[in-house]
Amino acid sequence: MRRPLYVVVGVALFASMLACSKSPSTTSADSISKPAETPPDAADKSTPAKPAVAPAPEAPPEPKTTIPAGTKLRVSLLNAISSDKNRSGEWFLTVLAAPVVVNGKTVLPKGTKVRGRIVEAKASGRVKGRAALELTLTEIFVTSAKSVEISTRTYSAVAPATKKRDAAVIGGGAGVGALIGALAGGGKGAAVGAAVGGGAGTGTVLATKGKEIHYGAETRLQFTLSSPVRI
Numbered sequence: 001m002r003r004p005l006y007v008v009v010g011v012a013l014f015a016s017m018l019a020c021s022k023s024p025s026t027t028s029a030d031s032i033s034k035p036a037e038t039p040p041d042a043a044d045k046s047t048p049a050k051p052a053v054a055p056a057p058e059a060p061p062e063p064k065t066t067i068p069a070g071t072k073l074r075v076s077l078l079n080a081i082s083s084d085k086n087r088s089g090e091w092f093l094t095v096l097a098a099p100v101v102v103n104g105k106t107v108l109p110k111g112t113k114v115r116g117r118i119v120e121a122k123a124s125g126r127v128k129g130r131a132a133l134e135l136t137l138t139e140i141f142v143t144s145a146k147s148v149e150i151s152t153r154t155y156s157a158v159a160p161a162t163k164k165r166d167a168a169v170i171g172g173g174a175g176v177g178a179l180i181g182a183l184a185g186g187g188k189g190a191a192v193g194a195a196v197g198g199g200a201g202t203g204t205v206l207a208t209k210g211k212e213i214h215y216g217a218e219t220r221l222q223f224t225l226s227s228p229v230r231i
Helices: 002-022 040-046 163-207
Strands: 072-077 091-096 100-102 105-108 113-122 132-141 147-149 155-158 220-224
Touching (some): 155 220
Antiparallel strands (some): 072 091, 100 105, 113 132, 132 147
């Protein structure tokens, strides 16, 4: 009875071994565990962020300089001005012919543009009145985009008097008239001729205007600040 039992047990063991040999190998490449892939976001988060760069501090504005009242402004005209061709209220342009220096520092360089205004332009009269010009500076162009208003004392010019010339013309006319009268009728004729000649001379003076004031381009003028200016 024992022998058949050994046979059954042996057959069972054999069958079990045969089944195990047909099971898939656990050493296949598919069974090897792969390391977990790192998400792209995780890689980015692991990289330290660059620190923000603070903006450079702005340079403090340069302190303003005050040009005191009484400072002389020497300018050169950019356009011509005359008493008989210009009118009161018109504008003109100049440039500084010399730099403006305050406490050893050049505040306004030579060539700085300065605007001016004609306060009065008066032509000479035929009977009386001499030609006159009154000018003032009103604005300094510190840069091409920035200007500063200024106030200066009025620059005045008056044409020279012509009394000597008038007297010479009248006297010359009287002399010519006297000569003609003397030739015509003696002493009495000379007196009449002188009166006639004098009248003719006076007419010449009345018909002739006096001198005008003409300032050509590049003429240099000097103005004086009447109030301080901060540049």
